[in-house]
Amino acid sequence: KAGVTQTPRYLIKTRGQQVTLSCSPISGHRSVSWYQQTPGQGLQFLFEYFSETQRNKGNFPGRFSGRQFSNSRSEMNVSTLELGDSALYLCASSRDVGNSPLHFGNGTRLTVT
Amino acid sequence: DAKTTQPNSMESNEEEPVHLPCNHSTISGTDYIHWYRQLPSQGPEYVIHGLTSNVNNRMASLAIAEDRKSSTLILHRATLRDAAVYYCILRKDQGAQKLVFGQGTRLTINP
Numbered sequence: 001k002a003g004v005t006q007t008p009r010y011l012i013k014t015r016g017q018q019v020t021l022s023c024s025p026i027s028g029h030r031s032v033s034w035y036q037q038t039p040g041q042g043l044q045f046l047f048e049y050f051s052e053t054q055r056n057k058g059n060f061p062g063r064f065s066g067r068q069f070s071n072s073r074s075e076m077n078v079s080t081l082e083l084g085d086s087a088l089y090l091c092a093s094s095r096d097v098g099n100s101p102l103h104f105g106n107g108t109r110l111t112v113t
Numbered sequence: 114d115a116k117t118t119q120p121n122s123m124e125s126n127e128e129e130p131v132h133l134p135c136n137h138s139t140i141s142g143t144d145y146i147h148w149y150r151q152l153p154s155q156g157p158e159y160v161i162h163g164l165t166s167n168v169n170n171r172m173a174s175l176a177i178a179e180d181r182k183s184s185t186l187i188l189h190r191a192t193l194r195d196a197a198v199y200y201c202i203l204r205k206d207q208g209a210q211k212l213v214f215g216q217g218t219r220l221t222i223n224p
Contacts, residue, residue, distance in 0.1 A: 004156075033210035043157070043200075043214035056211050090156045094210060099145050102210060104156030 002026065004105035006091050012111045018079040021108045025072050025093030031055075032074040033102070034066060037088040046089075049074055050096055078110075086112045117201045122219045125191050133186040133218055135201030140181050144203040147212070148175065148186050152197045157214075160186065162204070196222045 005024040013019050025032050033048040033056075045058040049068035066076040072093070078085055088109050092102040118136040125131045137146065147162040161168055161175045163184075168175040174187040188195055198217040 031210050035212075035214075042216055043212075045211045045213070048210040056209055058211070092156070092210060096210075099147070099162060099204060101147075101159035101162070102149075102157075102212065104158070106154070106156050 004091055004093050004103050006089075006105035006108050008108060009106070010109045010111075012113065013081050014113055015081055015083060017081050018077060019081060019110060020075055020077045021089055021091075021110070023074045023076075023091030023093075023105060025074070025091075026103055029093035029095055029103070030072050031094045031096035032068055032072060033092050034074070034076050035090040035092065035104075036060075037090060037107070038086075043090070046076065081112045083112050086110060116213075117203060117215050119199070119201050119215060119218045121216065122221065124221045124223065126223045127193060128190050131188040131191045131195070131220065131222075133188075133199050133201075133220065134183065135185070136183045137201070137203055138182045140203055143205060145205075146175065146177060146181075146184050147202045147204050148173070149200045149202065149212075149214075150195075150197040151200070151217070152194075157200065160199070191220075191222050193222050193224060196220055 007022045031050045034046040037043045048056040052068045063079045068074045088107040090107045092104045094100045094102050148160040149157040151157045163175045176185045198219050200217040202212050
């Protein structure tokens with residue numbers, strides 16, 4: 001069974017640009033969430049989707065947005081990039097049943113110059 | 114969200130058991146205790162979770178104190194591949210995917 005797939009693996013952008021990251025969950029998983037990981041702040045929750053609806057949102061500015069498609073695939077978008085947005089962005093999926101574990105992808109490493 | 118406290122780092126030797134502690138004194142009755150680990154250059158990986166009783170799976174064991182204010186992740190026979198950052202997380206039972214990660218414990222395994 002294929003794991004969570006995130007594309008691209010690496011991305012370099014300049015300040016002010018926007019970026020879209022993609023996540024394909026494990027087949028049959030309907031919940032998808034996104035996390036940001038930086039050396040200073042660690043792993044922080046961004047948002048969570050189920051059946052194309054945002055179910056939960058972390059404490060990030062409105063420049064960070066996401067969506068989920070009918071096939072459960074998800075994208076996150078960051079507009080007007082800042083240097084501080086450089087991070088590893090991780091996507092996770094789960095079956096959305098009680099405490100079913102989250103399965104994480106290996107992330108997209110975004111560098112903003 | 115209830116908070117967990119873990120040592121910043123621990124060190125052990127290959128093929129020896131490892132006990133990773135976690136304190137969660139403000140745990141509520143509906144919080145499950147989850148453990149994830151993150152190997153270098155990878156996303157976090159689920160290890161184990163439990164509510165009140167001790168739990169075992171192929172990766173590890175989870176020992177939960179009777180008052181649930183602390184727990185211990187046990188790796189029975191550490192290998193070099195177990196070197197990772199281990200996160201102890203409290204998760205509500207509502208199926209939400211929001212996990213609050215602390216700084217975790219960086220485990221070093223000596224050959």
